[in-house]
Amino acid sequence: MNYINSYAHIKNNSVYVNGEQVFTYDKNATVNTFLSEAYHAINLVYPKFHKMDTLCKLGLLCAEFALQNNHFINEHHLQKTAIILSNSSSSLETDKLYQHSISDKNNYFPSPTIFVYTLPNIIIGELAIKHKITGENAFFITEKFDANLLVDYCETILNHNATSAICGWVELNENSYEAIIFLVEKKYHPDKNSIFKPLNQQIVTQIYNQT
Amino acid sequence: MVFASHNNIISGLGFSTEENYQAVLNSKLAVKKTTLPFSKEEFCLATIDQTLLNNRFSNIDDPKHFTKLEQLSILSINEVITNSGINPSDEKTVLIYSTTKGNIDLLEKEKTSNIDKKRAYLFEFANVLKSHFNFKNNPIVLSNACISGILAIIIAKRFIEKGTYNHVIVCGGDIISEFTLSGFKSFNALSNEACRPFDKARVGINLGEAVSSILITNHKSLSKPYETQIISGFSANDANHISGPSRTGDGLLQCLNQLNITSTNHIGFISAHGTATVFNDEMESVAIERAHLTDIPVNSLKGYYGHTLGAAGVLETILSLESLKNQTLISSAGFKNKGVTGKISVIEQFEKKSFQSFIKTAAGFGGCNAAAFFSKI
Numbered sequence: 001m002n003y004i005n006s007y008a009h010i011k012n013n014s015v016y017v018n019g020e021q022v023f024t025y026d027k028n029a030t031v032n033t034f035l036s037e038a039y040h041a042i043n044l045v046y047p048k049f050h051k052m053d054t055l056c057k058l059g060l061l062c063a064e065f066a067l068q069n070n071h072f073i074n075e076h077h078l079q080k081t082a083i084i085l086s087n088s089s090s091s092l093e094t095d096k097l098y099q100h101s102i103s104d105k106n107n108y109f110p111s112p113t114i115f116v117y118t119l120p121n122i123i124i125g126e127l128a129i130k131h132k133i134t135g136e137n138a139f140f141i142t143e144k145f146d147a148n149l150l151v152d153y154c155e156t157i158l159n160h161n162a163t164s165a166i167c168g169w170v171e172l173n174e175n176s177y178e179a180i181i182f183l184v185e186k187k188y189h190p191d192k193n194s195i196f197k198p199l200n201q202q203i204v205t206q207i208y209n210q211t
Numbered sequence: 212m213v214f215a216s217h218n219n220i221i222s223g224l225g226f227s228t229e230e231n232y233q234a235v236l237n238s239k240l241a242v243k244k245t246t247l248p249f250s251k252e253e254f255c256l257a258t259i260d261q262t263l264l265n266n267r268f269s270n271i272d273d274p275k276h277f278t279k280l281e282q283l284s285i286l287s288i289n290e291v292i293t294n295s296g297i298n299p300s301d302e303k304t305v306l307i308y309s310t311t312k313g314n315i316d317l318l319e320k321e322k323t324s325n326i327d328k329k330r331a332y333l334f335e336f337a338n339v340l341k342s343h344f345n346f347k348n349n350p351i352v353l354s355n356a357c358i359s360g361i362l363a364i365i366i367a368k369r370f371i372e373k374g375t376y377n378h379v380i381v382c383g384g385d386i387i388s389e390f391t392l393s394g395f396k397s398f399n400a401l402s403n404e405a406c407r408p409f410d411k412a413r414v415g416i417n418l419g420e421a422v423s424s425i426l427i428t429n430h431k432s433l434s435k436p437y438e439t440q441i442i443s444g445f446s447a448n449d450a451n452h453i454s455g456p457s458r459t460g461d462g463l464l465q466c467l468n469q470l471n472i473t474s475t476n477h478i479g480f481i482s483a484h485g486t487a488t489v490f491n492d493e494m495e496s497v498a499i500e501r502a503h504l505t506d507i508p509v510n511s512l513k514g515y516y517g518h519t520l521g522a523a524g525v526l527e528t529i530l531s532l533e534s535l536k537n538q539t540l541i542s543s544a545g546f547k548n549k550g551v552t553g554k555i556s557v558i559e560q561f562e563k564k565s566f567q568s569f570i571k572t573a574a575g576f577g578g579c580n581a582a583a584f585f586s587k588i
Binding site for chain 2: 078079083088089090092095096098099102103108110111112115116118119120121122124125126128129131132133134135136137138139140141142143149152153155156157159160161
């Protein structure tokens with residue numbers, strides 16, 4: 001049996017942890033302003049954050065909120081923690097920025113620092129570095145949040161070489177953004193902040209729709 | 212058991228696996244010095260001729276309505292479906308598409324075509340393939356940098372073992388665009404000459420374009436072409452740097468250690484990632500030595516095809532299956548003098564050899580690594 005131990009959901013300039021709103025900001029603020037405020041709200045000190053593109057900032061912060069006060073990812077689990085993420089727009093917002101930098105032949109400045117963020121799995125890399133997690137990786141692209149795919153795939157790896165997983169959805173497009181990250185584990189890990197729900201399609205869909 | 216079966220490779224060396232394997236046996240390189248329409252500079256890369264492609268594709272549909280990557284993918288998947296006889300509308304069959312950038316060329320402003328720009332979204336691109344073949348299930352797109360191809364094969368095996376699917380067509384593809392070319396150039400990662408994996412004189416990669424497809428299945432009756440199963444496969448992250456491999460090869464070592472290899476006796480070769488960058492090849496050699504796999508000869512196919520990104524893991528697995536079927540080691544094009552510190556022996560010439568199995572490795576941006584183990588049944 002696999003369990004959801006905690007989750008964080010970020011959308012409409014608000015952050016929810018295990019279903020409760022923990023931070024909210026001016027609904028008219030830009031995504032970057034909001035993420036910068038949320039970074040301060042969680043008292044994160046991580047200078048690398050400021051170098052990341054918006055998509056990675058969103059993913060990193062969402063995981064930070066989900067992991068906050070949760071101790072199940074300890075050193076014994078780092079090799080056996082998987083990071084499985086998904087979205088519908090890949091890294092297209094950063095892709096467009098990069099494409100713009102090479103669109104004018106007289107003003108041609110391809111930047112390696114932007115180019116490196118033109119892959120969606122860079123979020124996985126950033127999370128792995130931040131938390132020293134070295135387990136399985138996968139980044140899926142689906143039209144909408146796909147609870148079936150995420151739960152099905154998490155189950156396959158939790159049946160094999162993973163004991164826990166950070167999994168979810170980190171989406172940014174020209175009109176909106178949304179991130180939801182679940183911490184799932186093979187066994188129930190007693191922790192005062194744990195929500196302890198079984199990992200299955202119905203529960204994941206219900207959680208996704210409730211906030 | 213999960214089998215690696217019917218397949219197809221489309222590259223600058225041909226439109227079928229057979230053509231590609233024969234070309235490689237004759238030491239033909241897909242990479243060559245080329246000037247592209249968007250650049251006055253000459254680059255060493257492997258492209259697929261658009262006129263040749265249009266001619267092939269017009270037997271199936273009107274090329275005007277499809278991007279280059281869509282045409283290549285449809286041709287490639289079509290061959291796997293035709294040769295294997297599987298039914299895409301079956302509820303236990305799915306397509307996993309491995310790509311880094313998909314239809315990224317649709318972002319180019321000057322590009323005027325009647326193709327909807329929304330197909331730059333990878334799920335929209337995959338929907339084109341879904342509706343062309345009438346797949347019942349939504350395709351699963353995997354975009355995990357340069358390990359995407361081999362990781363897609365590993366994921367296919369896992370879904371089949373879990374019982375979610377019986378047949379998975381894994382298709383990997385990427386085209387050469389101004390986007391990827393300028394990006395790798397900005398990283399100083401490109402070689403102006405044919406790339407030289409594991410060689411002392413290696414200076415960087417050649418980009419290549421290719422699309423490759425393979426059927427992964429649990430039906431033994433479909434395993435005929437190779438009678439080869441996927442024994443195991445894993446991915447791992449270095450947790451070290453987003454754009455450079457770990458110097459100590461930790462992530463790849465973690466993958467290799469999990470393959471659970473008890474004896475190297477019957478393993479013919481390791482098909483390495485071998486991009487010909489200074490850091491990747493060094494890292495792989497260190498990981499192979501640390502995994503105690505130094506007895507096994509190593510090759511990289513990047514000297515023939517360049518780095519085909521999302522296609523690489525699929526293409527290199529298919530040619531490794533041909534190598535196993537024909538009991539022939541493929542030489543590592545571009546290699547003369549060993550230029551890595553890890554104790555490895557690089558395959559310098561084609562050689563007949565009796566063997567049972569091989570290992571495929573890969574590594575990519577975002578610190579990701581993967582390895583898989585294939586063996587005769």
